[in-house]
Amino acid sequence: MMLPPSPSPSLLVLLLSLLLLNPVSAGWGKNKDESFVNPYPLTSDDFLTIILTSSAVCVLSLVWMVVSGGGGGSRTVNVVLVGCGMPKKSMGWYHLTQLLSMPNVNVLAVVEPFFLGVCTDVPPQFSTFMEDLSKNKNIKFVKSMADLDDFPPLTMVLLAARTSDNPFLFEQALDKGAKCIYLEKPGAPTVKELERMKNLAISRTVPCRVFLGYNKNVTRYVKEAMEFSKTVESAHLEFVHNNAYKKEELTECFSRNSEGMLKNMAIHELALLVSFFDVRVDTVFKITVDKSKSEKLTLGGITDFSKVSFQVTTLAGASATVTADRCAGTVSFANVKKGGSEGKTVQAFACPSPEETAKVAAQKKADPEIMEYFLSQSDDYLTLKTNVVRAFGEGTDAGDVATIEVAIEALKLAEFATASLMRQL
Ligand SMILES: NC(=O)c1ccc[n+]([C@@H]2O[C@H](COP(=O)([O-])OP(=O)(O)OC[C@H]3O[C@@H](n4cnc5c(N)ncnc54)[C@H](O)[C@@H]3O)[C@@H](O)[C@H]2O)c1
Numbered sequence: 001m002m003l004p005p006s007p008s009p010s011l012l013v014l015l016l017s018l019l020l021l022n023p024v025s026a027g028w029g030k031n032k033d034e035s036f037v038n039p040y041p042l043t044s045d046d047f048l049t050i051i052l053t054s055s056a057v058c059v060l061s062l063v064w065m066v067v068s069g070g071g072g073g074s075r076t077v078n079v080v081l082v083g084c085g086m087p088k089k090s091m092g093w094y095h096l097t098q099l100l101s102m103p104n105v106n107v108l109a110v111v112e113p114f115f116l117g118v119c120t121d122v123p124p125q126f127s128t129f130m131e132d133l134s135k136n137k138n139i140k141f142v143k144s145m146a147d148l149d150d151f152p153p154l155t156m157v158l159l160a161a162r163t164s165d166n167p168f169l170f171e172q173a174l175d176k177g178a179k180c181i182y183l184e185k186p187g188a189p190t191v192k193e194l195e196r197m198k199n200l201a202i203s204r205t206v207p208c209r210v211f212l213g214y215n216k217n218v219t220r221y222v223k224e225a226m227e228f229s230k231t232v233e234s235a236h237l238e239f240v241h242n243n244a245y246k247k248e249e250l251t252e253c254f255s256r257n258s259e260g261m262l263k264n265m266a267i268h269e270l271a272l273l274v275s276f277f278d279v280r281v282d283t284v285f286k287i288t289v290d291k292s293k294s295e296k297l298t299l300g301g302i303t304d305f306s307k308v309s310f311q312v313t314t315l316a317g318a319s320a321t322v323t324a325d326r327c328a329g330t331v332s333f334a335n336v337k338k339g340g341s342e343g344k345t346v347q348a349f350a351c352p353s354p355e356e357t358a359k360v361a362a363q364k365k366a367d368p369e370i371m372e373y374f375l376s377q378s379d380d381y382l383t384l385k386t387n388v389v390r391a392f393g394e395g396t397d398a399g400d401v402a403t404i405e406v407a408i409e410a411l412k413l414a415e416f417a418t419a420s421l422m423r424q425l
Contacts, residue, residue, distance in 0.1 A: 075393035083161030092160035116143035210404035215380035225334030242328035
């Protein structure tokens with residue numbers, strides 16, 4: 001749905017000023033035409049009516065701007081979603097359900113390379129979902145971007161395919177004319193591939209803007225912890241990321257996430273360090289592991305961490321701790337310590353909070369098949385897309401949303417820290 005443009009308040013103020021300026025009282029025309037008589041003299045009641053009416057229009061205009069999502073009117077952005085995946089299970093599917101609810105988004109097409117490509121046993125849940133959207137929302141489903149016409153102006157591609165497929169699909173999206181790409185994290189399997197993607201995006205006549213789906217960059221508990229830390233003496237932040245695997249599930253977990261814990265799980269926290277602590281491989285002074293909270297295992301031929309905790313300190317003296325544990329439950333934390341990294345935690349900000357946990361439990365009861373993290377991180381995913389769509393539509397900044405430059409630095413840091421921690425453990 002396209003929102004009508006809101007009238008500019010400054011234009012209204014200008015009109016109001018012109019109306020209020022009685023040409024005679026203002027002295028206009030003096031010494032030029034003494035016989036001029038204002039044919040529409042205004043009484044004080046007329047002035048009052050004009051002032052009240054104009055003020056009401058200004059207020060309504062401002063309210064409309066806020067409701068419609070921003071100054072200057074939010075422009076509608078076309079979206080092509082690549083990598084829908086399984087309803088209720090895949091990230092692309094969840095993004096699509098949110099995109100369909102966004103007022104300034106027009107979903108043009110869905111590209112599903114696997115279910116509409118090599119898969120011989122397409123799940124009925126996907127077929128039903130596709131038929132419904134094709135029929136009721138006029139959305140085109142194709143197996144490849146090659147099956148689509150060149151994209152119209154102001155088209156964003158949301159890329160939520162498997163990480164290893166992203167570099168190729170990214171290039172295809174650029175060739176079709178995408179001018180903005182929302183790329184699911186970590187974006188590509190290696191730093192080299194992500195750097196090439198960045199260079200391809202900026203090499204276009206009109207460069208393509210690239211943002212990454214690092215939801216912790218905008219999440220509530222991290223923001224609250226960082227704000228609170230400003231009030232604490234010698235504050236130190238520890239970002240704790242937990243998963244709820246059982247010990248016996250770790251072999252399967254290691255093989256499914258064979259890029260390793262830092263690139264797959266703690267990459268969100270590394271993106272926080274890059275975004276808010278100016279941590280770069282080039283600026284790292286030291287990485288110190290906490291052996292009491294770390295474990296290196298080799299399972300199914302893959303060596304990875306089941307848990308790890310390390311402090312990163314930069315040459316400029318900034319410092320933060322990242323702690324990740326595959327088997328510590330579903331609640332993550334941002335802990336604020338007083339008196340440096342060895343100090344006591346004075347406040348722990350949980351994700352989800354107890355209220356959020358209760359809400360998610362109720363939603364999960366109503367829809368047991370849906371992945372729980374869609375529900376607990378739903379607000380973050382929507383905030384990211386809202387910020388990116390607005391920034392693209394209006395040509396403005398996307399706030400704290402990670403750019404591809406941040407993603408490259410986070411991936412570099414993951415490779416660097418993995419090597420360092422493997423040596424130390
Ligand atoms: N930001 C977050 O919090 C978050 C959370 C989860 C995943 N992700 C990211 O989203 C992206 C997609 O993750 P996902 O878990 O939705 O992946 P997924 O495997 O469920 O789906 C992604 C795509 O993989 C293809 N696919 C599905 N089954 C396949 C099979 N058996 N063989 C080959 N291809 C198959 C399909 O084309 C599908 O669209 C990844 O980059 C991941 O890192 C981000």
